[in-house]
Amino acid sequence: MVSIAYPRNVAAYSPKYAAIFNIRKNPEFHDALGVFSWQAERVLTRAFQRFEILEHGITLWSHKETYKVSLVEEQVNDALEKYQEKYGDPIDYSEYFYPVIEELHFGQSLEMRLEMQYFITAKAIYEYVSNFKDKPSQENFNQFRTIANLITTSIEFMSLELRKDQISIEAITENARKAGKAKQSHYEKAGTIAAVNQLLEEEKEMLNQWGGKAKLIRLIFxxxxxxxxxxxxxPSEKAVKHWIKQFQENMKSTN
Known part of the structure; x- marks a missing residue:
């Protein structure tokens, strides 16, 4: 039997990511994912491999380096933090048809957002399958909706990528971006942000004073x-700081 030694710089076999990539070997994998198991394997492959379409439609797959997957993970963590700052709650992937493309768009390139889509889906698959035996059936059922949505969306983008259908990908992402911009946080719906902006307008001189921002934060709370x-x-202090930052940026754009 010949054993193959994979270099440590290959993400799928690195100590940091091997468990995610190899979750497909977990005995619970097919039971947990059912009819989605085959598609889940495809997404896991795409999350840790890149492809190039050669002449005559031949597709060449190669492993991603660990540092490249780490860069994607950093973008994911940054986007999740910004989402929570903006809306006050962690993202619920089951609420949107294109949750990553629609809601986690904070200036990343289209290519990066697709990589984020695949990484988030791969990590969600890993967490779902890993905890499948230890969770009650109702909780698994609720989480399965999220997993199914992420997998379905990832497969859709993968199919478009393989067909080199950039126009369709861009159309989907543009429509998702518009839908995302129209979404209101529960603080916006409650009028909280409007009231905070009114207060900031009345007390905006404090923003130029030493320690003024800290005083405004305390006043808002x-x-x-x-x-x-x-x-x-x-709200969290991060959310309030984000509102103040947005107010300052809006002031600059109107001056």
Whole structure:
């Protein structure tokens, strides 16, 4: 028997990512994913491999380096943090048909967002299958909706990539971007952000004072806690800082 030693710089066989890539070998993989198991394997492959279409439609696959997958993971973590700052809650992938392309678009290139789509799906598959035996059936059923959505979307983009149908990919992402821009956070729906912006407009001189921003943050929390500003819940400090940053950027653009 010949054993193949894969270099450590190959992501699929690195200590950091091997468990995700090899989740397809887990005994629970097919039971957990059912009819989606074959498609899930394809997404796992795409998350850790790149392809090049040669002449006569021949597709050449090659492994991604660990550092390249790490760059994608960094973009994913950054986008998830920005989403939570903007909307106050972690993203629920089951709420959107194109959750990554639609909701985690924070200036990344189209190519990077597709890589994020595949990585997020691969990691979600890993977490779902790994915990499948230990979770109650209802919780697994609810999570399966999310997994199925992520897999289906990933397969759609993979098919378009293999056909080199860049026009369709761009059309989907543009429509998703418009849908994402139209979405309101629960703080926007409650009028919290509008009230905060009004307060910032009244007290904007404080933004130029030493320690003024910290005072404004405390004032915003005080008014929310005293119900002077309506809010569905108490936002995080990161969210409030994000609102102030957006207010300042809007001020610059109108001057």
């Amino acid at each position: 005080e008014k929310i806690n005293n119900d002077e500003i309506s809010a569905p819940d108490v």
